[in-house]
Amino acid sequence: MTLWAQRMGAGPAPEMMAFNESLAFDRALAAEDCEGSAAHVRGLGRAGILSSEEVELLTAALGRVATELAEGRFVFAAGDEDIHTAIERRVTEIAGPTGAKLHTGRSRNDQVATALRLWTRRRLGHLAQAVLGLEEALAARAAEAGGAYLPGYTHLQRAQPVPLGHHLLAHAFALARDVDRLLAARDRLNVSPLGAGALAGSSLPLDPAGTAADLGFAAPFDNSMDAVSDRDFVAETLFCAALLGVHLSRLGEEIVLYSSEEFGFYRLDDAWATGSSMLPQKKNPDVAELARAKAGRLIGHLAGFLATLKGLPLAYNKDLQEDKEPLFDTVRQLELALGALRGVVATMRFETDAMQEAADDPALGAVDLAEWQVARGTPFREAHGVVGALVREALNSGTPLATLVAAHPALGPEAAALVAPGGAASQERTPGGASLRSVARQLATLHARIAADRARIG
Numbered sequence: 001m002t003l004w005a006q007r008m009g010a011g012p013a014p015e016m017m018a019f020n021e022s023l024a025f026d027r028a029l030a031a032e033d034c035e036g037s038a039a040h041v042r043g044l045g046r047a048g049i050l051s052s053e054e055v056e057l058l059t060a061a062l063g064r065v066a067t068e069l070a071e072g073r074f075v076f077a078a079g080d081e082d083i084h085t086a087i088e089r090r091v092t093e094i095a096g097p098t099g100a101k102l103h104t105g106r107s108r109n110d111q112v113a114t115a116l117r118l119w120t121r122r123r124l125g126h127l128a129q130a131v132l133g134l135e136e137a138l139a140a141r142a143a144e145a146g147g148a149y150l151p152g153y154t155h156l157q158r159a160q161p162v163p164l165g166h167h168l169l170a171h172a173f174a175l176a177r178d179v180d181r182l183l184a185a186r187d188r189l190n191v192s193p194l195g196a197g198a199l200a201g202s203s204l205p206l207d208p209a210g211t212a213a214d215l216g217f218a219a220p221f222d223n224s225m226d227a228v229s230d231r232d233f234v235a236e237t238l239f240c241a242a243l244l245g246v247h248l249s250r251l252g253e254e255i256v257l258y259s260s261e262e263f264g265f266y267r268l269d270d271a272w273a274t275g276s277s278m279l280p281q282k283k284n285p286d287v288a289e290l291a292r293a294k295a296g297r298l299i300g301h302l303a304g305f306l307a308t309l310k311g312l313p314l315a316y317n318k319d320l321q322e323d324k325e326p327l328f329d330t331v332r333q334l335e336l337a338l339g340a341l342r343g344v345v346a347t348m349r350f351e352t353d354a355m356q357e358a359a360d361d362p363a364l365g366a367v368d369l370a371e372w373q374v375a376r377g378t379p380f381r382e383a384h385g386v387v388g389a390l391v392r393e394a395l396n397s398g399t400p401l402a403t404l405v406a407a408h409p410a411l412g413p414e415a416a417a418l419v420a421p422g423g424a425a426s427q428e429r430t431p432g433g434a435s436l437r438s439v440a441r442q443l444a445t446l447h448a449r450i451a452a453d454r455a456r457i458g
C-alpha cells in the first residue's frame with residue numbers, strides 16, 4: 001500500500017507505478033534515509049511531540065531497518081514507491097502503532113533532500129580521496145622520473161624539451177584543483193533541509209537548527225521553499241565531476257598516444273592492459289580509452305540535469321526525482337575510473353631512451369638560441385628571424401642546425417651548444433618552468449597541498 005492510498009478511490013495503475021517509482025535506484029540512499037529519520041525522531045522528542053519511550057522505540061526500529069538494508073535482508077513490498085516509503089513501512093511493522101508517528105512534521109520533500117545531501121557529502125569526501133590517490137601516483141612517478149626528458153608539445157608538434165616529472169605534475173596540479181572544487185562543493189552543500197516539510201515548514205514546534213546540528217550540518221535552511229527545491233549541490237557535484245572527467249580524459253588520451261608504437265614513450269603493465277580477441281600481438285590501453293570516453297557521459301549527466309532543473313516552478317516537483325540516477329552514476333563511474341587510472345599510472349614503464357631521443361631534436365633549442373641573442377642585446381623579433389631562417393636552411397640543405405649555428409658570425413660554438421643534445425635541457429628556467437630544479441620545488445608544493453587536502457577531507 002502506498003502512503004497516500006486513503007486519498008484515492010482506486011489503487012494505482014501498474015503502469016503509473018512503474019513509471020513513478022524510484023525504488024529501483026534510490027535504495028542507494030537507505031543508510032542516509034535512516035540516519036536522517038533518526039535525527040528527525042530525536043528532534044520530535046526534544047520538541048515534546050514524542051515521548052522518550054517513543055523516541056527509543058523508533059530509533060531502535062530504524063537501526064534494525066538500517067541493518068536489514070545493509071545486510072541485504074530487507075524485503076521490499078509491492079507499493080514501496082521509493083526507499084523512504086519502504087523504510088517507513090518496515091519501521092511501522094517493527095514498532096507497531098508508534099510507527100505512524102515517524103512522519104510527523106515531515107514530508108518526503110525535506111526527507112529526500114536531507115538524505116541526498118548526506119549521501120553527496122559523504123561521496124564528495126570519498127571522491128576527493130580517490131583523486132588524491134591518483135595525484136600521489138603521478139607525484140611518485142614524477143619523483144622517480146629523475147633527469148628524464150621528453151619533448152613538450154604545442155599543437156602536438158615538438159616545442160621544447162621538458163622534464164618527464166614536469167609533464168606528469170602538470171596533470172597532478174589539475175587534479176589538485178579538482179580536489180579543491182569537490183571539497184568546496186561539500187562545504188556549500190552542508191546545509192540541512194530537515195524541518196522544511198512539504199514546502200512551508202510545520203505548525204508543530206520543530207527545531208531545524210537542532211536536527212541540523214545532530215546530522216553534522218553547518219546550518220539549517222533559511223527558506224523552506226528553497227530547502228526542498230534546491231538541487232544546486234547536485235548540479236555542482238555533476239560539474240565538478242564533469243571537469244574532473246575532462247582532466248582524466250586528457251591524461252587518458254595522452255597515455256593512449258604515448259603507449260602507441262609511434263611514440264613509444266610509455267609501455268603499459270600487462271596487468272593494466274587488454275589483449276585482442278583476433279590479433280595475437282595486441283596490447284591495448286583500454287583503461288586510458290575508457291577514461292577518455294567517460295567524460296562524455298559525465299558531461300551528458302551535467303547537461304541533462306541542468307535541463308531538468310531549468311524552468312521548474314517552486315517548490316518541490318517530481319522532476320527532482322531525476323537528480324539521482326545521473327548523480328549516482330557519475331560518482332560510480334569516477335570511482336572506477338580513478339582506481340583504474342591510478343593503477344595504470346603507477347605501473348606503466350617509461351621508455352626514457354625513446355623520450356630522450358625525441359627530446360634531443362636540435363630544433364627544440366630554437367627559442368633558447370633566440371633568447372641567447374636577446375641576452376646579448378638583439379631584439380627578440382630579430383633573433384627569432386635569424387633562428388627561423390637557420391632552421392629552414394638546415395631542413396632544406398640537410399646540414400645539421402648546430403653546424404650552421406657554429407658557422408654563423410653572430411652566433412658561434414657557444415650558441416651551437418644550445419641546439420646540441422641536452423643543450424636546451426641544461427638551461428635554467430623561470431620558476432615553475434620546465435627545469436629539474438622547478439620539478440623539485442613543485443613536488444614539495446604538491447606534497448604540502450596533498451597533506452593539507454587530506455586534513456580537509458577529515
Ligand code: ARG
Nearest residue numbers: 022082108109112316320321
Ligand atoms: N522519490 C521522491 C524523489 O526522489 C521522493 C520525494 C517524493 N515527494 C513527493 N511529494 N512525491 O524526489
